[in-house]
Amino acid sequence: MERSEFLLESELNDIKAKFVKGGWVDIFRNGNTYSGGVFCYLIKSDHLSKHLETNEKAIWKGSEGRPSVSTYTLPNGEITRYSAFNDEHIEPFLYCKHFPEERYIDVSEEFVNYFKLYENGTSKQERKYYFLDDSYDKEEVIVITPEVVRVKLKFLKEYIAVRRMDFIVCFDFMAIGDVPLKDWDIKLKEEDYSNDWHNYKHCINVSFGSTEIQSWITGKLTIKHDPRMSLKTWYDSDYQYEEFIIGHDDESGEEILVACNSEDHKFFVPVFFKKGVLNKYYNDPDKYKVSGFGLSCNAFSVKIDNNNDEYVVVFLNDLQSLPYKEQLYWKHYNIAREPGMGISSSYYNTMIQGNWADKSGSIDIRFKQEYERFNKRWFQKFGWYFYKPASGSDISIFKALHLPTDNSIISFCNQMLAIVKFTIDSLNEEVLVKDLPKVDNEKGIAKFERFIKEKGLEIPDMISFLRHLQDLRSGFIAHKFSESSRSVKRAKKFFGMDTSSYREVASDIFIKSLWTINALTKYFLETPEEEF
Known part of the structure; x- marks a missing residue:
């Protein structure tokens, strides 16, 4: 065992970083023979200060606060009440499920439902949760393995903000062995470390009933919610509309840019794009369908004129049906109209005149x-x-x-x-x-x-x-x-x-x-x- 390993320096660095690395937070670690690892829970903000007065944990693995039924005697008789959790100030975020057949970890359904997360994995022990944006592109939010559970910080921060609760990460680490205290210049100690976001103690002493020396860190820290984020949620953000080139100004020669939701250009204003705009969709045919007259997937559909070999045409207002992220992608391929460019006859006859489909010109x-x-x-x-x-x-x-x-x-x-x-x-x-x-x-x-x-x-x-x-x-x-x-x-x-x-x-x-x-x-x- 190295000196740094005995002093749990890596774990102390994790605590200082609030177990955050690369935008992810470790909210569960399985631990080992001596260490309990990491666990977590939510706490009401008005109870946080009192909770941080000690390094004791409110919830630990396997004791996540089961629902309780209590009977109270009131002046007019007894009344029975059901509580979702043992402690009204504390709410579990993870649940360690132990059954004779298997063991696995579940995540708070409220968190999953809030972001409408999609669950996928090879087993209950190995699975992931994904967030699907308005283009149905997947983003990992939670990764579950038997050893570690991680959650993406930006999703956790939004969730605790709208809940107006804080997030507690509690930990228990220990290293033990026959270590040369004198050679390593280490003294026995039992010190408490606390401030407004953590409370833990670090003990170095002789292991009970043994001559081995143990180094033990136990306590908790908080990831506080940001009140400024409490009014902004992923599902009610203001929708944006990108500007596209619709032509040139006759006097200045500058390109004319108009937002695709323009009320002044709402009828049959063609916008032109390089043919390469469709590569992204052609390259994922299981997700996207591309034809001469449209582009579609489960998330959106847009009418396009794909009947020219050199360019793609979309009417300005039809671009509104694209999610904003897709609008930005299309804008990268936006080109100004040149002489000879226009809507294909097959698109005009089919999509505008309503006649039977002509053969494509592409x-x-x-x-x-x-x-x-x-x-x-x-x-x-x-x-x-x-x-x-x-x-x-x-x-x-x-x-x-x-x-x-x-x-x-x-x-x-x-x-x-x-x-x-x-x-x-x-x-x-x-x-x-x-x-x-x-x-x-x-x-x-x-x-x-x-x-x-x-x-x-x-x-x-x-x-x-x-x-x-x-x-x-x-x-x-x-x-x-x-x-x-x-x-x-x-x-x-x-x-x-x-x-x-x-x-x-x-x-x-x-x-x-x-x-x-x-x-x-x-x-x-x-x-x-x-x-x-």
């Missing part, structure tokens, strides 16, 4: 629309799917499939891997060649080519595109790149990768993939079956 949205429509029609006509339907995590990957919003090679590779997955890799190979002679080691594109030739069709441009796309995926994206690979060189030349940006190449691949769908639709779904 190539990625259009491709996904036609892909699903084609596969459904194929099944209706032939009784089997041309492309194997997505399942499991592939469903989310399909939802997130989009034209890269920038010229990043990472974005390019991710999206091209996805488009190959749903075209070449999803070909229903077994059914395509079910009635054809077997060919050993035949790959998917070759099976597809034999299938269409069997139907009397020759579509060399389509086969060439698919083979080059497969080579691009195999040698440039999915596996280690090799400059000496002839197939990769041919694929790069086919897609113009030496002269075009990654985004331009991706757009070309989407266009050719859409053309593949349209060509198959024309040849197989819009032609009587007996003609091929």
